[in-house]
Amino acid sequence: MPPLMKLSAVTLDCADPRALAAFYQQATGLELHPKSDDAFAGVAGADGLLIGFQRVDGYRAPVWPGHDVPQQFHLDFTVDDLDEAERLLLNLGATKPEFQPNERWRVLIDPAGHPFCLTTTG
Missing domain, CATH: 3.30.720.120 (Signal recognition particle alu RNA binding heterodimer, srp9/1)
Structure with a gap:
């Protein structure tokens, strides 16, 4: 089916x-x-x-990692190199919050305040 x-x-x-x-x-x-x-x-x-x-x-950006304004959901992207992708995205206007969940995942915040994650394929 x-x-x-x-x-x-x-x-x-x-x-x-x-x-x-x-x-x-x-x-x-x-x-x-x-x-x-x-x-x-x-x-x-x-x-x-x-x-x-x-x-x-009246849009209010989500708060990471808190829940005063919930994320509701976020996007995950696979990249070849976390450090290189982070550098490029920060240059485009993303920001990096202090709290990071672990070394395999990198959380960034888009210009409107939405958290999104980067990870590698391996």
Whole structure:
């Protein structure tokens, strides 16, 4: 039996969809969605998966590692080299919180305040 559903998009709340889409486009190399605007923007891969960003008035960024403003979810990315990926992402506007879970995972914060993780394949 074929699967009932196929994941087609993940959408994150933020204050500035275009800026967050630009950050993730530079970080991942995914293509900017052609219908991106001030209310909704996104990046998409060849497989059709879209990472979307929607404007929310009064947006409050999640707090890592606390839960005063819950994460709700976060994105995980596999990289070849943690240190190199971290350097590049910090140059693009990510920040690195003091608390890190362990040496295999690196938590960074995107420009809108969403935590996301980096890990290696090995």
